[in-house]
Amino acid sequence: MKKTTSLAGAILMLALTASGARAEGFAISEWSARGMALAGGLVARADDASAVAYNPAGITQLPGTTLMFGSALSMPSGSIETRYMGQDISTDAKKTYWVLPHFYLSHQMTDSLWLGLGAFPRFGLGNSFPSNWPGSTGLTDVAVNTFTVNPNIVWKVNEYLSLAAGLELTGGTMTLKQHYQPALTRGIDNYSKLTGTGGAVGGNLALHLRFNDEWSAGLTYRSRMALNIHGKVKWDSQIGAAVPQAHFMQNADVHGIMTLPDGLALGVAWKPRPDLSFEADVTYMTWSNYRHLNIYLESPANHVFRQDKYWRDNWGFSGSVEYKPLDWLALRAGYTYETSPQREGYADYLVPVNGRQYFTLGAGFFWKRWTLDLAYTYIPMGDLHYDQSAARLAARNEPSVLPGRSHNVRAHNVGVSLGYTF
Numbered sequence: 154m155k156k157t158t159s160l161a162g163a164i165l166m167l168a169l170t171a172s173g174a175r176a177e178g179f180a181i182s183e184w185s186a187r188g189m190a191l192a193g194g195l196v197a198r199a200d201d202a203s204a205v206a207y208n209p210a211g212i213t214q215l216p217g218t219t220l221m222f223g224s225a226l227s228m229p230s231g232s233i234e235t236r237y238m239g240q241d242i243s244t245d246a247k248k249t250y251w252v253l254p255h256f257y258l259s260h261q262m263t264d265s266l267w268l269g270l271g272a273f274p275r276f277g278l279g280n281s282f283p284s285n286w287p288g289s290t291g292l293t294d295v296a297v298n299t300f301t302v303n304p305n306i307v308w309k310v311n312e313y314l315s316l317a318a319g320l321e322l323t324g325g326t327m328t329l330k331q332h333y334q335p336a337l338t339r340g341i342d343n344y345s346k347l348t349g350t351g352g353a354v355g356g357n358l359a360l361h362l363r364f365n366d367e368w369s370a371g372l373t374y375r376s377r378m379a380l381n382i383h384g385k386v387k388w389d390s391q392i393g394a395a396v397p398q399a400h401f402m403q404n405a406d407v408h409g410i411m412t413l414p415d416g417l418a419l420g421v422a423w424k425p426r427p428d429l430s431f432e433a434d435v436t437y438m439t440w441s442n443y444r445h446l447n448i449y450l451e452s453p454a455n456h457v458f459r460q461d462k463y464w465r466d467n468w469g470f471s472g473s474v475e476y477k478p479l480d481w482l483a484l485r486a487g488y489t490y491e492t493s494p495q496r497e498g499y500a501d502y503l504v505p506v507n508g509r510q511y512f513t514l515g516a517g518f519f520w521k522r523w524t525l526d527l528a529y530t531y532i533p534m535g536d537l538h539y540d541q542s543a544a545r546l547a548a549r550n551e552p553s554v555l556p557g558r559s560h561n562v563r564a565h566n567v568g569v570s571l572g573y574t575f
Contacts (some may be wrong), residue, residue, distance in 0.1 A: 190515020192487025196420030232564030299325030349384025
């Protein structure tokens with residue numbers, strides 16, 4: 154049954170994760186091309202339609218109706234070194250890419266009331282390794298897609314202060330494949346595939362302060378959510394209870410609940426000239442709430458499984474600059490440093506990174522009522538070492554992680570957004 158713990162627990166955790174995405178751990182914040190180019194620096198600026206995602210209180214700076222849509226493309230890569238059967242083996246992740254679409258609409262109802270609607274991914278992950286790689290007991294393939302619909306109502310209190318409140322409706326689909334190798338499962342060779350769907354409801358609050366023409370600030374809060382997952386696990390070969398070490402290898406329904414963390418972002422922007430602005434941001438996510446994971450196997454018998462995670466809260470620090478040398482052109486750049494929420498004693502292959510940096514560039518083009526934004530992000534990620542986690546799991550006879558480390562993990566992300574003002 155402990156093997157099933159690894160299987161079901163992994164997929165439920167993956168409902169949150171995102172390879173190559175900003176916000177360490179599981180979160181995505183590639184919510185617009187301009188936001189990507191500014192390393193998320195739209196918390197205090199908050200002056201285009203994608204503010205619905207970064208800081209919805211800022212849409213009171215947008216008269217009339219504005220529309221934006223587009224997508225980011227994330228292309229992660231990396232390797233994991235394992236010490237397996239007396240050998241050091243390096244395995245490259247399969248080349249893949251992930252599409253992260255976005256859509257925003259803001260509408261001014263009155264002089265003091267705005268409505269905003271956003272549709273964008275907040276969590277997701279993708280990783281794929283050869284079916285027989287040394288760590289295949291941990292995973293061979295994973296694919297997670299989640300999407301959030303986020304309506305907001307925004308009140309312009311006065312010329313300096315705006316407040317926003319919204320509802321977050323998140324749904325997702327996911328797939329996880331694992332290989333149970335004979336060398337690690339006492340002669341049993343089998344493959345499993347777990348699929349699931351889930352949903353969660355949360356909320357958000359935000360404020361935007363415009364002190365004068367030069368200085369502004371923003372603060373956003375996105376609440377904790379309980380993600381309910383229901384799915385099935387299927388095996389290439391169903392092995393009955395007569396084989397004690399493989400009695401869990403039967404097709405079954407699974408379900409569980411995962412708590413997604415609270416998120417807080419604070420930004421301060423300075424605009425010394427009409428064509429030049431700077432912003433500094435701090436983000437904080439309460440990953441320390443991710444301490445344990447309980448999974449329920451509904452059939453063939455009703456069992457409860459528990460996994461210890463013991464993550465810690467993490468911080469992100471960003472800076473960005475935007476310069477408009479021409480009326481039709483804006484140039485952008487940014488940088489982010491993020492701490493890792495993972496403890497190496499509880500590390501696994503699902504998020505094989507230990508801290509990230511973001512180097513961002515982009516440009517914006519303006520023509521009449523239209524805007525076109527382009528962005529590029531390079532994300533080098535720190536190595537994650539598995540020796541402590543492997544020793545802990547081996548002592549519990551759960552060899553889903555082997556000694557070794559991740560290395561050369563990085564992502565190249567590009568983004569494009571098209572906007573129109575009615």
